[in-house]
Amino acid sequence: MAHQVLDSTILGSTIDIFRGPVHVDSDLAEDDFMALGALVAAKANIIGITFTGCGIARLAPARRNIFRFLKETNMLHVPFAGGNALPLQGDHKFPENWRNQADQFYGLKESLHVEEESEIKDGEELLAHNLRTSMEKVRIIALGPMTNIAKVLRSHPELADRIEHIYVMGGAFHPVQGNIQPCGVPIDNDVAEWNIYIDPLAAREVLEKVSPRITFVPLNATDKVVLDAPYFHRLEQYHPTAVSDLIYRMLNDEELLGKIIYRGFLCFWDPLTAVIAMNDSFVTSWEDTKVDIVTEEGKHSGQTIYSTNGCRARVVTDVAVERFKECYFTTLTS
Numbered sequence: 001m002a003h004q005v006l007d008s009t010i011l012g013s014t015i016d017i018f019r020g021p022v023h024v025d026s027d028l029a030e031d032d033f034m035a036l037g038a039l040v041a042a043k044a045n046i047i048g049i050t051f052t053g054c055g056i057a058r059l060a061p062a063r064r065n066i067f068r069f070l071k072e073t074n075m076l077h078v079p080f081a082g083g084n085a086l087p088l089q090g091d092h093k094f095p096e097n098w099r100n101q102a103d104q105f106y107g108l109k110e111s112l113h114v115e116e117e118s119e120i121k122d123g124e125e126l127l128a129h130n131l132r133t134s135m136e137k138v139r140i141i142a143l144g145p146m147t148n149i150a151k152v153l154r155s156h157p158e159l160a161d162r163i164e165h166i167y168v169m170g171g172a173f174h175p176v177q178g179n180i181q182p183c184g185v186p187i188d189n190d191v192a193e194w195n196i197y198i199d200p201l202a203a204r205e206v207l208e209k210v211s212p213r214i215t216f217v218p219l220n221a222t223d224k225v226v227l228d229a230p231y232f233h234r235l236e237q238y239h240p241t242a243v244s245d246l247i248y249r250m251l252n253d254e255e256l257l258g259k260i261i262y263r264g265f266l267c268f269w270d271p272l273t274a275v276i277a278m279n280d281s282f283v284t285s286w287e288d289t290k291v292d293i294v295t296e297e298g299k300h301s302g303q304t305i306y307s308t309n310g311c312r313a314r315v316v317t318d319v320a321v322e323r324f325k326e327c328y329f330t331t332l333t334s
């Protein structure tokens with residue numbers, strides 16, 4: 001591939017990193033920042049960060065939190081902007097207490113007042129601008145509900161060709177169950193994954209318009225990679241860089257530790273997706289297949305299915321778990 005160059009700064013070993021332009025669209029929960037941390041530490045060519053207000057963090061706190069992240073990691077040259085607060089269709093929402101925690105930036109609690117604005121203040125406008133003006137086609141890493149991306153492709157269908165590839169944290173493919181009911185949320189749906197569930201129509205529109213240049217990193221893969229207590233304690237003992245220190249302090253939150261990390265519930269959802277987008281070698285099993293997404297309301301809303309009537313896509317089904325976890329730690333702390 002044109003943009004693969006050898007990079008020796010990653011975890012002390014030598015692996016190939018994608019060096020083309022990368023735009024991250026996210027919803028700024030704890031694992032979104034873990035993903036951004038790895039991208040920053042790996043010196044990915046990040047040309048913009050957008051976030052949706054219909055994901056986990058709400059728009060105004062998300063804006064303060066990403067400002068703080070970029071300021072503390074010396075990355076304020078990267079433009080950032082928020083999109084819309086509502087999905088394209090329906091009224092699916094993440095649980096309020098998850099949203100409150102994300103708004104408070106977990107263990108970081110207080111965020112900085114936003115002192116410097118990006119020139120473009122609207123998320124959809126920023127993504128459209130990046131796709132239109134980038135010298136090279138843009139790789140998108142989608143870490144939340146895909147409302148921003150879908151809206152850009154509705155307004156500017158010609159920009160679909162400017163997307164080199166899109167890596168999506170989302171979906172749960174047979175035989176893996178969804179992750180809504182396991183969270184104890186009283187929603188009658190045991191098949192959907194949260195990001196797709198929040199805005200299934202957006203996900204399907206993006207799939208239709210970008211296929212076959214789309215890779216899903218679904219629960220089939222992410223469920224296998226857990227940030228557990230020993231891993232957290234390792235980070236507690238060693239976080240020498242600005243970015244690893246920030247991620248450590250964010251995770252060092254009583255509620256996050258007690259209810260999520262120590263119980264083995266924190267998966268590397270978004271960081272796994274971001275790292276795969278930068279280096280495919282962690283993927284050990286995948287399907288080149290056709291995918292459809294259920295957009296109708298009901299107990300299957302947001303389900304991702306293999307379907308001969310669907311659109312071509314790649315679905316990651318397994319990864320090199322230990323190698324990834326080691327690589328993530330080394331990258332973050334180097």
Ligand SMILES: [Ca+2]
Nearest residue numbers: 027032143144
């Ligand atoms: Ca996310």
